[in-house]
Amino acid sequence: MSTTDRELRVGMVGYAFMGAAHSQAWRTVNRVYDLPARVRMAAICGRDAGKVADAADRLGWETYTTDWRELIARDDIDLVDVCTPGDSHAEITLAALAAGKHVLCEKPLANSVTEARAMTAAAATAQAAGIRSMCGFNYRRVPAVTMMQQMVAAGRLGTIRHVRAVYLQDWIVDPQFPLVWRLQKDKAGSGALGDIGAHIIDLTQFVTGQRISGVSAVTETFVKERPLPAGSSGLAATVDGSAPATGQVTVDDAAVFLARLDGGGLATYEASRFATGRKNALRVEINGSLGTLVFDLERLNELEFYDATRPAAEQGFSRILVTEGDHPYMSAWWPPGHIIGYEHSFTHQMRDLVEAVATGADPAPSFADALQVQLVLDAVERSARLGSAWTEVEPALAQVAV
Amino acid sequence: MSTTDRELRVGMVGYAFMGAAHSQAWRTVNRVYDLPARVRMAAICGRDAGKVADAADRLGWETYTTDWRELIARDDIDLVDVCTPGDSHAEITLAALAAGKHVLCEKPLANSVTEARAMTAAAATAQAAGIRSMCGFNYRRVPAVTMMQQMVAAGRLGTIRHVRAVYLQDWIVDPQFPLVWRLQKDKAGSGALGDIGAHIIDLTQFVTGQRISGVSAVTETFVKERPLPAGSSGLAATVDGSAPATGQVTVDDAAVFLARLDGGGLATYEASRFATGRKNALRVEINGSLGTLVFDLERLNELEFYDATRPAAEQGFSRILVTEGDHPYMSAWWPPGHIIGYEHSFTHQMRDLVEAVATGADPAPSFADALQVQLVLDAVERSARLGSAWTEVEPALAQVAV
């Protein structure tokens, strides 16, 4: 299926946190960027008819449905945007690709390596027919992160020696915070590991251009039982005080692991929802033989760069305010120093996706890139089960080695 | 004229930097907030037919015109949003109010006290007929700034002793930067003083709840002659290299002044476009007998608070990440730690304006508030002309004292 008359007709499945963020981006992308196609927010899908109707109205979708199969079957949908919890990614995505729809699938790609392999294989098949697929690791499009990648690729850091990456939150420190879907293995696949750990795995592999080859890991669930939730929104939720039933937390609260990059560097990773005071602290530091780069998502308009090739007495960490017209994605926004926010990473993602689809190019990150993340997540979980023993990350093509 | 069927039909005059920022906000406000009226982006107006047509298409306005009088005359426009340079604010605004339209006028309200007085008087007359007017000091709606105001009002700082406010930029440090309209007195009224100095005057009066009673000032134009521009966009511009004609800079490059607040505090202000490396550095610190608050627009999601009532050994400047659901305006956005950007202040402004108009309340800042800023600007210019002599800020009601 191709873009009709320079229009890209999008159907989105899911309307919660990610649905709202994607909608804001779909609505904005053509207002800010000159693109070869114009997005049409054709349809939104959700299980609850009343809620999805409200969401369509509020978020600006032309139609809605409660049946994602119906959405995929429509002729007037070019691209399916999968914003559901991880347990339905594979089924919806496989069906959409089979129906000849381009697919944007939220991260993590799937809840298991098996699913991710199947999706990657399906994407490869679809790609031969001109169908594009992309996984939504949106942080690659934070301008400072894109700039990191470009600087590393240009050799500005020299040989990479160290990566240290954390993604720290604190929204479940309170043991009375309820058992939302993100704390249930059957829905979420894993806890902090897959939800936020996946982001730092992808981001560091993207920025360094290297893959994680092996890991040693520990995971922990600090609070093993929680009250059942009455309602939730984004990362917030409430407990039904009148019926304080509890359930088992079946995912990790925190995951820490050591890793080696295939270029020879050492790396440390930590994903936790128990880092009191840290709200959305994705922090990455990369030390190379020629310099260092540092990024902090809570100050996402800034990039710190230490250039060890400068005169010794003047070396220092430069705080680059990544808001100039010649910084990635920024020429379309405001004058220098006028900062952007979290949601802009999605607008940038949609910009590149629309352009790729319209021009017949493959967007990144591909499903294969996302599978690579999944393989690392899997290695982390295996190492944690094996007393932190060093565990090689399985090759992406292992299954074809017959 | 009242809002028709819970619809607020907006006509905007101007489509440059402010036009784009306002459009993004008008487009977004109902998608994020539950409001008693729905915005309809009815018409946009600009002098160049081709450019305004493009702007209407790109920014999402239903119709366009090159004649602001025609826009004001339309029955299907409820509110006129004035985003033109300062020299036309008064004429457009007075006409719009006379036609019974609600008005949002960008800051500074006017290029002279005389104009600002006339506009304020007209707004008062219109208000009696249920017509609302507001001046676009959008930074009041940065959540951290709103929170500052609330904390001061709640007495958390005690008696205010000091205000120090700077607004620093560097976009004209290069003497070859061309003579854009913002450097011409007839268009812009003044230079750094009115453009960015006005923001820190309004912001500090808003946050402290006090007025500046007198000033001592120095202004300076460091580069007095510049090449004429070939084109400009936002704060960026290009020189026509083939015809390097030059013209006189007729506004200040920088303005510094001392002030007293009517509550007894001392204040210092600096507005400059020659602060190399400072892109959009609006920084305000307020010292009170019980605490201190610090804000920096380049990190607008953060507010620093020093609480001198805490145990002595634990006192320190707390960096509050103003991204929680219980911070002003933030419950509608993303989970904690997911930061917002510059443009969100406009969405918040539109939120409050739509609500005020729809419910028959007066939005703030009023034209009278903006006149107060204009009176300070005027006192600064008079003091600068008089060798920095202490100069009282003229009372807002002086002219009626017959």
Add this chain to the structure above:
Amino acid sequence: MSTTDRELRVGMVGYAFMGAAHSQAWRTVNRVYDLPARVRMAAICGRDAGKVADAADRLGWETYTTDWRELIARDDIDLVDVCTPGDSHAEITLAALAAGKHVLCEKPLANSVTEARAMTAAAATAQAAGIRSMCGFNYRRVPAVTMMQQMVAAGRLGTIRHVRAVYLQDWIVDPQFPLVWRLQKDKAGSGALGDIGAHIIDLTQFVTGQRISGVSAVTETFVKERPLPAGSSGLAATVDGSAPATGQVTVDDAAVFLARLDGGGLATYEASRFATGRKNALRVEINGSLGTLVFDLERLNELEFYDATRPAAEQGFSRILVTEGDHPYMSAWWPPGHIIGYEHSFTHQMRDLVEAVATGADPAPSFADALQVQLVLDAVERSARLGSAWTEVEPALAQVAV
């Protein structure tokens, strides 16, 4: 009098805060630096026999006396270090110079321009006889400040456009803090202005290599009456609760002023003891056409440098950790990143003073430099009395113009 056998025999007058800081430096300087003379801490002088005996013992002085004239009269003293309150600087210094002693006099040089002029004249006379004199603006020897001066002198900032300097403390915010000598005009000369304002005046003139040519000023005493003190130490003091008598505060609590540098730049200055939460916040920012430097005394091991000659997309404020062996004064201390403290500026000062005296060179800052500061302080006070009217700084040689 010359240094005997590579020994420099020091006599110090005063043993309070400055006395302790100077003692630490005298005791340390030869342990850290290779110098052409060895300091001998020969004698200390104070009015209270018991206290000065204790101080001699504790601080490491060989002898003590209660009579500064006796100290000056001793043959075995080469240099007199004047650490008393400002009201006795002139008398002691003039006597010491007349007796052929080198003099280090704490800042501010004197409590009046008249005294400072007399001291400067005496120093010039003594200099002809090989006697050296220096004023103790120790912050010039904070390595980051020395480095700032060197970078400006090397042209790294280009033309200087702006200076903004504050020195903020908060030790008298509490209206019950007692009336110590620093709050009495007859002892201290002035309040925040002379105590801490003098530092930022000297520092900015030193770093820029320019003089302040004129000022517009406001001073304020927020708390006009305070309880009498029972005892004090450093900046801390206690009230005699049993006899809560009060007295008038006769100096400024805060002084703010605008200034012009003789090179064409604009400057703002603020000295205050009412900046809640700011303990010792001497902060200076200098914007030039090519770059910016920023210093903060509370993080005195760091210097921020914005180099506008770097590639545009990589420009940013670099935090230089001024702890490398090739940074000023630092080769004698610890490995990189091992920070130094406040007191080290005194050790560096003594290093340069000992070397100057031993090699027959004139140390800086000279009394003439310190007079220049005094003239600015005087202009500030005159402007404040004259309704902030622009006030030229009197020429240093005015009195000889007969």
Add this chain to the structure above:
Amino acid sequence: MSTTDRELRVGMVGYAFMGAAHSQAWRTVNRVYDLPARVRMAAICGRDAGKVADAADRLGWETYTTDWRELIARDDIDLVDVCTPGDSHAEITLAALAAGKHVLCEKPLANSVTEARAMTAAAATAQAAGIRSMCGFNYRRVPAVTMMQQMVAAGRLGTIRHVRAVYLQDWIVDPQFPLVWRLQKDKAGSGALGDIGAHIIDLTQFVTGQRISGVSAVTETFVKERPLPAGSSGLAATVDGSAPATGQVTVDDAAVFLARLDGGGLATYEASRFATGRKNALRVEINGSLGTLVFDLERLNELEFYDATRPAAEQGFSRILVTEGDHPYMSAWWPPGHIIGYEHSFTHQMRDLVEAVATGADPAPSFADALQVQLVLDAVERSARLGSAWTEVEPALAQVAV
């Protein structure tokens, strides 16, 4: 041997980096603190007669010797301060204790667990005879670190969930940096691990009051061969250009490990000399159920505290400037905001040691505390050798379990 007449006569072995730092502290401690004994810098010992004579003169020691056995044999020495490389710690310390001398031994206590066990046993025996011993983990006496420990002990963090500790330097990033003793296993025992990793192990165990129970580790030597050194000082060194012979690096350049605390928390540790731009970046963050503390040695006067018991909207990381009179060790120094440096931690260490010896108390950290660090270092090395397998830290008393 007891302190004679309120005098504590110190003999120090070693005069390099640590020797200079200890000397500065011994020289200063009685000048700043009121103590029950006065330090006498009786003798210094080093192998090179000329250099040790120079060091004695420069650093202020009364006598010197080239034979540490002679120093220990002297009747007029009360305390032996061992500042040599780790390979001689055990021999000197055991001899000194046997001779009835109090001992301060630099960290790490020894180059092996076996040595450390022997030293701990000897210290226990000596202790029964009133002989005191202490290991020089000086960072415990950085006021902000002491304050962290006090706050954790007071329950301010609640249950500890996470520790993340790094100690990052960059002095050997250049592959041409020579093979100094710190890069040789026979002298140094290990590389980054024992030199700087030991500090963060001790510091985090001290602050949390918990022990590391097990680890999973990776170590790496990035540059395996280096030129031989011509000379060295502190962490700086030069290569003999005329004879560029090389040798093998036999220690780790970097060590990373995961750990569990015996209180249930997860921890990550990283020690590296390859973190470009990080000069002395010991950084520790501790997340508890009620709050978080953050420390950075490059800004050692500051402590960040997040107090999750504050009203939600005002929570933030407070930057406490640990320079007030009521902060640990600070009442003796300068007024608030006047910062201290690296060397002050040694003065504080000597203060507590002198007081302990003079009053007959046991100073901390004891050799048993230092053995605990050694056991962790040992577990790290074992885990690294075993493919990162989870490795329990051996009990301190294992050897007596017969």
